[in-house]
Amino acid sequence: MTAPVLKVSALTKRYGGVQALDGVSFAIAPGELLALIGPNGAGKSTCFNIVNGQLRPDSGHVRLIGSGTAGRDITGLAPRRIARLGVGRTFQVATVFxxxxxxxxxxxxxxxxxxQVFGLWRPARDLARQEALDLLEQTGMAAQAGRPAASLAYGDxxxxxxxxxxxxxxxxxxxDEPTAGMSAGERHDMIALVRQLTRVRGLAVLFTEHSMDVVFGHADRxxxxxxxxxxxxxxxxxxxxxxxxxxxYLGGIPVGGRNER
Known part of the structure; x- marks a missing residue:
């Protein structure tokens, strides 16, 4: 069995009299697209933000497992430190310049x-240009490379x-909600791209999502x-x-039969 990249163990979090998380545990393997879902108030945002370092649990652990971070406990580390250990993040509302x-x-x-931000000795426009073009190519954005981000369509x-x-x-x-605000076609194109990158790069992807057509059409688990x-x-x-x-979750309606917003 492939060793997991992330292992979440017995997370608990309480806000006053509200038990937001109660002993939540799961793991995710390389190359796996894992959806974290639930109705409003289920605790998924709290869980997601604990994994990312924006919140600290009352108890439990989040561990990164793999090359250079074997069993590394990242519980409560700042998001910047977690990012440096090999964890990327996208947001429900995209953040670009x-x-x-x-x-x-x-x-x-x-x-x-x-x-390199504080050690630039040549114009930034010359740094990592080819690598950036390669990433734009991989995400279907090569044709938009020269356009200001403010002029791009939301899906782009x-x-x-x-x-x-x-x-x-x-x-x-x-x-976090990678397809929020997109049309049905854009949603499926976006998550299909993520799935492809997951396979090619051996990424582990944990995502929250309200659109059940996306979750049940593309997630591995x-x-x-x-x-x-x-x-x-x-x-x-x-x-x-x-x-x-x-x-x-859906009040008795078969899962996948409608979208929860």
Missing amino acids: GSMTALENVQMALIAARG VKRLELAMALAGEPRLLLM VVVLARGRLIADGSVEAVRDDPAVREV
């Missing part, structure tokens, strides 16, 4: 990942953010939370047919 071109955005991400901005997240050569990629507890962890087929998931 609107006045810079798509190429410049990716160049800056590469420069930052290499720690999300692809640009993905290229920037890949600049640090992450082993684990965290994606699904983790379901409800009221802070993990109620299902398995293949798309197993989770779709799980009575507890249908009842708690």
Whole structure:
């Protein structure tokens, strides 16, 4: 069995009288696209933000496993330190520099990942140019390289953010609502691209998503939370047919039968 890249163990988090997470555990392997889903208030955002370092759990651990980080406990580390250990991140609302071109955005991400920001001895436009072009090619953005990010269509901005997240050569990629705000066609194109990159690069991808057509059309595995507890962890087929998931998550409606927003 392939060793996991990330192992989450018995995470708990409480806000006053509200138990946001209650003993949540799961793992994710290289090359795996894992969806973290649940109804509003299920605890998925809390779990996601603990993995990313934006929140500290009351108890439990988050560990990175693999080359150079064998069993490294990253619980409570700052997001910047976690990123340096090989964890990339995209956000529900894409974060790019609107006045810079798509190429410049990716160049800056590469420069930052290499720690060159404060040691530039030649114009930044010359640094990592080919590597940036390669990342734009991989994410379907090569034709948009010279356009200011502010002029790009929303779907292209999300692809640009993905290229920037890949600049640090992450082993684990965290994606918060990667298809939010997209049309049905854009959603499927985006997640299909992520799936392809997952396979080619051997990435582990953990993503949250409200669109069930995306989750059940593309994920390798699904983790379901409800009221802070993990109620299902398995293949798309197993989770779709799980009575507890249908009842708690979709009120008895077969999973995949509608989108939850």
